Amino acid sequence: xxxxxxxxxxxxxxxxxxxxxxxxxxxxxxxxxxxxxxxxxxxxxxxxxxxxxxxxxxxxxxxxxxxxxxxxxxxxxxxxxxxxxxxxxxxxxxxxxxxxxxxxxxxxxxxxxxxxxxxxxxxxxxxxxxxxxxxxxxxxxxxxxxxxxxxxxxxxxxxxxxxxxxxxxxxxxxxxxxxxxxxxxxxxxxxxxxxxxxxxxxxxxxxxxxxxx
Amino acid sequence: xxxxxxxxxxxxxxxxxxxxxxxxxxxxxxxxxxxxxxxxxxxxxxxxxxxxxxxxxxxxxxxxxxxxxxxxxxxxxxxxxxxxxxxxxxxxxxxxxxxxxxxxxxxxxxxxxxxxxxxxxxxxxxxxxxxxxxxxxxxxxxxxxxxxxxxxxxxxxxxxxxxxxxxxxxxxxxxxxxxxxxxxxxxxxxxxxxxxxxxxxxxxxxxxxxxxxxxxxxxxxxxxxxxxxxxxxxxxxxxxxxxxxxxxxxxxxxxxxxxxxxxxxxxxxxxxxxxxxxxxxxxxxxxxxxxxxxxxxxxxxxxxxxxxxxxxxxxxxxxxxxxxxxxxxxxxxxxxxxxxxxxxxxxxxxxxxxxxxxxxxxxxxxxxxxxxxxxxxxxxxx
Numbered sequence: 086x087x088x089x090x091x092x093x094x095x096x097x098x099x100x101x102x103x104x105x106x107x108x109x110x111x112x113x114x115x116x117x118x119x120x121x122x123x124x125x126x127x128x129x130x131x132x133x134x135x136x137x138x139x140x141x142x143x144x145x146x147x148x149x150x151x152x153x154x155x156x157x158x159x160x161x162x163x164x165x166x167x168x169x170x171x172x173x174x175x176x177x178x179x180x181x182x183x184x185x186x187x188x189x190x191x192x193x194x195x196x197x198x199x200x201x202x203x204x205x206x207x208x209x210x211x212x213x214x215x216x217x218x219x220x221x222x223x224x225x226x227x228x229x230x231x232x233x234x235x236x237x238x239x240x241x242x243x244x245x246x247x248x249x250x251x252x253x254x255x256x257x258x259x260x261x262x263x264x265x266x267x268x269x270x271x272x273x274x275x276x277x278x279x280x281x282x283x284x285x286x287x288x289x290x291x292x293x294x295x296x297x298x
Numbered sequence: 299x300x301x302x303x304x305x306x307x308x309x310x311x312x313x314x315x316x317x318x319x320x321x322x323x324x325x326x327x328x329x330x331x332x333x334x335x336x337x338x339x340x341x342x343x344x345x346x347x348x349x350x351x352x353x354x355x356x357x358x359x360x361x362x363x364x365x366x367x368x369x370x371x372x373x374x375x376x377x378x379x380x381x382x383x384x385x386x387x388x389x390x391x392x393x394x395x396x397x398x399x400x401x402x403x404x405x406x407x408x409x410x411x412x413x414x415x416x417x418x419x420x421x422x423x424x425x426x427x428x429x430x431x432x433x434x435x436x437x438x439x440x441x442x443x444x445x446x447x448x449x450x451x452x453x454x455x456x457x458x459x460x461x462x463x464x465x466x467x468x469x470x471x472x473x474x475x476x477x478x479x480x481x482x483x484x485x486x487x488x489x490x491x492x493x494x495x496x497x498x499x500x501x502x503x504x505x506x507x508x509x510x511x512x513x514x515x516x517x518x519x520x521x522x523x524x525x526x527x528x529x530x531x532x533x534x535x536x537x538x539x540x541x542x543x544x545x546x547x548x549x550x551x552x553x554x555x556x557x558x559x560x561x562x563x564x565x566x567x568x569x570x571x572x573x574x575x576x577x578x579x580x581x582x583x584x585x586x587x588x589x590x591x592x593x594x595x596x597x598x599x600x601x602x603x604x605x606x607x608x609x610x611x612x613x614x615x616x617x618x619x620x621x622x623x624x625x626x627x628x629x630x631x632x633x634x635x636x637x638x639x640x641x642x643x644x645x646x647x648x649x650x651x652x653x654x655x656x657x658x659x660x661x662x663x664x665x666x667x668x669x670x671x672x673x674x675x676x677x678x679x680x
Contacts, residue, residue, distance in 0.1 A: 106427075106430065106433070107426060107427055107430055107433075107434055108425060108426060108427070109331055109332050109333045109423070109424050109426075109427045110333055110334065110423045110424065110425055111333030111334050111335065111423055112423070114333050124492065127525070128490065128523075128524075128525050131523075131524040131525040131527070131528060132524050132557075133524075134524045134527060134528055134554075135523075135524030135527060135554040135557070136524075138524070138527055138552075138553065138554040139553075139554055141550075142550050142553055145550065152572075153572065191558070191561075194560070194561075194564070195558065195559075195560040195561065198560035198563050198564050198590065199560055199586060201590055202586060202589060202590060205589045205590055205592075205593040205618075206589060206614075208593060209589060209592070209593055209614065209617040209618045210617065212617065212618070213616075213617035213618075268609050271607075271609055271612070271624060271625040271626075272609060272625070273652070273655060274625045274626030274652065275607035275609075275625035275626055275628075275629070277440070277626060277648045277651050277652060277655075278498075278607065278625065278626035278627075278628065278629025278630060278648060279494045279495075279498075279607065279629060280437070280440060281444065281629060281644045281645070281647065281648045282494055282497065282498050282501070282629045282632070283494055283497075284441065284444050284644065285633070285641060285644055286497060286501075288444075288448075290448065290640050290641055290644065291501055291632065291633075291641060293500070293501045293503075293504030293505065293533060293536070293537075293632070
């Protein structure tokens with residue numbers, strides 16, 4: 086029973102969503118819309134679990150004086166400061182402490198994390214493009230051609246009005262033919278895999294998430 | 299001077315007097331494949347003026363008329379139905395006619411046309427969307443493949459699955475973590491639990507938790523969504539139970555970091571750099587953070603195995619990780635890890651479906667090239 090009821094709920098919700106795709110009737114649509122609304126409400130409530138988890142784990146670190154416990158204090162203080170300003174400050178919008186903290190602290194930090202990507206792309210490309218095998222040579226050649234086709238200097242060396250459309254023409258061919266074909270093959274396989282996984286869960290063949298195999 | 303003024307007035311009067319022509323062949327019909335409360339009005343759009351606008355009025359049986367919208371005459375159709383602006387559309391099963399008056403969109407002095415009136419029409423809700431019969435058919439065939447193969451598995455038939463190197467490497471990575479006495483980091487992507495990739499990730503996590511519990515390796519699971527936290531917690535707990543090691547379940551190791559993408563990213567990077575896990579497993583749906591994780595893990599010297607169906611992130615994982623589960627391999631990993639015949643049988647069903655789709659693709663290409671586009675057009679999803 087402990088597994089049957091969760092499976093039954095999964096089956097009903099999963100089947101309803103599949104049927105919803107084929108049945109446009111507004112009565113059925115309102116039932117599935119209601120189910121989705123319940124999902125959103127449950128997700129919203131789960132944030133309480135998230136906050137409890139953060140407080141418990143960081144609180145334990147602080148009380149045990151674990152390594153980097155000072156970072157945990159910063160985290161908990163930041164969490165409650167932002168939550169407090171968001172909940173208790175009457176006016177929201179430009180110039181309020183909540184927005185000021187968000188704009189001047191969170192946003193730059195977030196942008197910094199994102200900017201790291203530029204350096205990581207360089208280091209990953211350096212490793213990936215080392216021509217140590219036939220596949221790596223192919224990858225390197227394709228990458229050079231696509232890069233030259235993408236930048237103005239490529240078109241200046243071998244322009245689109247010359248043989249084979251120049252570097253831009255070759256870049257377009259690589260992107261539109263072999264690259265797109267590979268991408269579509271992956272997407273097709275992934276779509277079937279996703280449907281298959283969904284079916285396994287709905288039919289109860291896969292029960293790992295219900296507490297057992 | 300006076301004559302100029304008089305002539306201007308005459309021009310204005312003439313333009314106002316010449317009424318716009320009414321739209322031709324107006325029809326109203328129940329909007330097909332909808333949930334009801336909707337009637338589509340159409341007219342001949344070939345012989346209308348580019349600046350002509352059609353005022354659409356819904357006329358009830360008692361003669362009461364309500365303006366329901368204005369649209370450029372060139373568009374040729376107007377749907378009177380529920381809208382985001384709050385319109386509810388015509389009630390179902392009640393007869394309405396539509397009165398279409400053409401006005402000028404640029405000249406307010408020009409006289410409107412005489413109204414064109416449609417025949418009576420009634421809105422109805424449809425039970426089945428006939429535009430999607432192609433999806434239903436293909437899906438039914440796939441369902442049949444799955445059910446048939448599951449039945450074969452239940453009869454005791456064996457299925458062959460090709461070796462998935464990244465999945466084998468997961469077991470080796472856990473072995474490596476055991477030898478090194480370091481944890482295994484499992485990142486289940488950054489999407490919510492309603493995403494099929496996150497669900498697939500949770501299914502794999504159960505098997506990983508079982509293996510790590512068996513070898514007594516700490517398993518760290520930082521998550522971005524509190525809902526995923528609840529599911530991951532339960533999955534890891536049951537994985538430890540399955541391994542016969544309930545004491546291996548440590549709730550503090552399944553940690554909610556932040557629901558903000560780059561805050562989560564920073565948190566996971568911090569774990570990688572501080573704890574130096576022996577193995578990092580990135581299995582789920584990822585976006586820009588994929589390469590940041592993978593490169594940080596590389597710098598920390600961890601063995602890295604990734605899996606995703608997100609095509610845009612696959613190149614980053616392939617470049618920076620030791621092994622990558624690509625697309626369908628990622629969805630197959632859960633079944634592969636268990637070797638449960640019923641689960642493995644669904645992989646065979648997916649292979650059959652792939653053969654069917656490739657056959658249809660080739661057939662469609664041939665027929666399209668031979669000037670018969672009807673076959674490929676049947677597969678268009680509306």
